[in-house]
Amino acid sequence: MDSTLDEMDRRILHVLQRQGRISNADLAERVHLSASACHRRVQRLEKDGFIRDYVALLTARKIGYPTMVFVEISLSGQADELLEAFEREVALVPEVLECHLMAGTADYILKVVARDTDDFARVHRQKLARLPGVQGMQSSFALRTVFKTTALPT
Amino acid sequence: MDSTLDEMDRRILHVLQRQGRISNADLAERVHLSASACHRRVQRLEKDGFIRDYVALLTARKIGYPTMVFVEISLSGQADELLEAFEREVALVPEVLECHLMAGTADYILKVVARDTDDFARVHRQKLARLPGVQGMQSSFALRTVFKTTALPT
DNA sequence: ATTGAAATAACCTCGCC
C-alpha cells in the first residue's frame, strides 16, 4: 500500500501515462522486463492506487467543445457548509472539468469548456451564477491551448 | 474525417472517457451493440481523431506531486517570435502540465505541479522565471482539488 | 519471496454475409 517506487515502476508509469492501452507484452518489452513480471507490477500499481484510472482523451474541438475558460469564483463566506454545498452543486455541471479550492481567499478556480462563447454565456448565467454562495466571477478565455498533458513527472 | 456523431458514438465515447481500458467485448455490451460493430466504431473514432489518446491517470499525491499551482505569466511583448520561443521552452518543463495562451493580453496561464512548496519555489525561480520574455508572474496555490476530470460533455 | 514459462481462457480482428 505504502510501497515505494523503484526505477522499473517509474519506467512503467512513464509509458502508461502516454500509452494507456499498450498491451502488456509490448509494455514489458519497452521497459525490458518479462511479460509476467511486468504484468504483476502493473497490477500492484493499480491495486495500491498509484494508477487511478485509464481514460480516453478526446479532441475537444472535434467533439464540439473548442472553447476553454478559466473562471475564478469568490464565495460570500467560507463556512464549511457553504463550501460543501458549492462543491456538491458544481460537480453536477458537466461543462466544469476541474474545480480547485484556492489558498488565501475562499475562491475557486474552475476549468470550463463550452461549444462557443454564446454557449459559455449560457453556462455562466444559468449554471455558474446560480451555484450556492457565488459572490463574484471573473472569466479568462483561452485563445489557444499550447499544450495539455496528464502526465506527471516521473 | 468530418463525420458526425450519432447517439451510439456518444455512448461509446462516454464510456471510454471513464474506462479507457475496458475490453471491446464489455464496451459492446454496455452500449448494446455486437462486438464487431462496436470495434469498427471505435476504430473509426480513433482514425478520425475524435479519440486523441488513451492514458493512465496517476494519483499525484502518491507519486509525490501533491502541490498544484496556477501561474499567470505576462510577457514583455507579443511578437510572434517571442510567443514561439516561450512556448518552445515551456514545453520542456515537465512540471508544467498545461499551457494556455489567454485572450486579451499576451498572458499565459500554466498549470504546474510540484513536490512541495519549496520545490515549487525552485521551479518558479530556476525554470519559469528564466523562460524567454517573462515580465511578471502571479502564482495561485490550490489548497485542494475538489475534482478533476478529463471527460468532455457527451 | 520473486521469477520465467507454460497453459488456459478471454479477447481482438477481419473477411464475409
Added chain:
DNA sequence: GGCGAGGTTATTTCAAT
C-alpha cells in the same frame, strides 16, 4: 449491423531459484 474463424493477449498456475 451481425456472425464466425484464426491469431493474439491477458491472467493464472506451477516449478525453480
